[in-house]
Amino acid sequence: MIDFGYGISPSSAINLDKFDRTRFEELAREEPDVLKCMACGSCAASCPTAGHSDMNLRRVILLLGRGREDEVLRMVSHCMLCGKCLIVCPRGINTRHLILSVTKIYQKK
């Protein structure tokens, strides 16, 4: 290929077939709310841990949907369960219970 001095980056699309989604499906069964998230980020913006820890509920939900479970448990371990995200979520997602369920389901080996 001719080098034009710039290139097209490889596709960042995620191949969902490559990930094991069984746990996410289990989570979605227990907590159908998780599918309603529109990744607006209100939860992360209002979170009192923001700037002090890497807890970010929006990111947690996105990562789980992509089967990236590795970081998630560490992130939710910082949550104070304060409920601010519950109050601000425009989709009415029961975020606190979602966080509890994430811990429960993803902890199982």
Next chain:
Amino acid sequence: MKDRFISGYNDFVLPFVIGMSFILIYLVIGIIRVIIQLPAADRKKFFLSLINPKLWVINLKDIICDVLLHTKIWKRKPLLGYMHSSIAFGWFMLIVLGHIETWLFVPDRLSTFYYPVFFRFFVMETDHTLKGSFFFFLMDFFLLVVLSGVFLAMFKRIRSMMFGMRRTTRNQIPDRLAMYCLWAIFPVRLLAESFTAGIAGGSFLTRPMYWLFSNFLTNTYHILPTWWAYSTLLGTFFVLLPFTRYMHIPTEAFLIVLRNAGIKVSHPRKGYSIAQIYSCSNCGMCIDACPMMGQKKNLRFATVYFNRLLRRRNWARCEESADKCLMCGKCVAVCPVGVDSCNIKRSLRGLRAAPAPADYSYFTSYSLPEGVENSQEKVLYYAGCMTQLTPVISKAVAAVLDHAGVDWSFMDRDGGICCGRPLILAGRDERAQEMIRRNTELIRQSGATTLLLSCPICYKVFRENYDLKGIRIVHYTEYFDELVRLGRITLRNSGEKIVYHDPCELGRGCKVYRQPRRVLSAAGELVEAEKHHDESICCGGSLGSLTLSYEDRKDITLKALDNLMYASPERIVTACPLCLKTFSPYSPRKVSDFAEVVAQNMN
């Protein structure tokens, strides 16, 4: 009055003796089990309370008021109160009088424990002693009292609406059997005593019945069968007792003694909690009280059913109920027995919670805003997570404090750690300890002497779970009330019609009712909601519930708003950031925070 039989015995007493022995043994074992299961510190408290004469007086008073006279039900629903106290107090008096009679007339039989119960069968009248007729009168009188209660109870089953209760509890088979026994015991006793009245004497009830029956029945033939029936009913009732709601009759007194000893729930199904759930009389008052019951599908989450499921150790369904509950505390406030169901549910949540490793090491990165540390400022204001979401409140608080010239600083101006109450409500008490530790450090560091709070949720946890000796913990409703009374702020009355919503955690949780009302009535024309103070309805936003859906919450919010609109106010005022947030989108009138109203009406 003298003995009719030398032996002082007849076979018919057997069912009663068996039933009574069974229940006594059962109770003794139960009480020992509860005491063994108490944590060591509580057990010590319990034994110490038994040698404290002051507590004896309180226990006695509580037992008479709650167990015998049911004063709490009287206050709420007089007819229902009469029903309960007539049966309980009437029955108690029948037992006491039976013993007095035995003691007076045949003292050597006092040690035979069935004798006073069947007194009328075992004695015969010698001459008409004045004393005898006095007791006959009393016995007939109290029997009549009990019978009136029993008839009301039967009637209540049929028309529970008449008593102002929309729903009564669904009964189960053992409950029902025991209930029929209870209904039958006293009419049968009346029959038995009436047939015997010719021999043992009687009064205004039993004597006329005796004469009436003698017109068409041979009374003597009916004496034994009716006494057999009476004894069998009593025996059956006692054997059924542990498996029914009527277990509350013997356990409630024990619960009162434990409660007055200062014992708290520590395990949902052990020790103190056993006394709690067995003392639930299934009266059903908690059903109408619960804000979730607006929707029929939530009926099964009512506290009464939770207690019942817990007795049967149906953990899965108990957990579901416990997770649903808003922890608003209303069912506890209305419960005539005082079943502390919120704390039982909380400890159940803790017990059933999946282990969740928490990592709060990042807490060290939170600090006080610049200038606060080691300052000479006295008042430290902690807004808390919820007030951070409603800056209108913290701004109003700041305006009032500045206006009054208070020397204050803002602890979490640049963000802060949660107070820990939401975790405690979720039953994760140990996790909350880390927050408590770090916040305590920060507060101590500031050198403040007063901690001011604007969120009742924080207020409760700072009062109950923090060790801040030497620092005054105060909610802004109390603090502003003080400022007004000291003349540091003066208010003008806008004449606006305002209604005050009692936030659950502030009202039922911390018993603050007077101060916000006193301030608000200086700022406007204060009216009351239909249900207020202890009976105020949760806004629906409570962090207490873990699983209640958005839609169900909305339903509760609308109901609470309806309640607040009772006296057609122009403005709704609350003193909780979460209430403000919850009400605002749905309210037909402007919803304001307490601090806003004060700030707007300051001179």
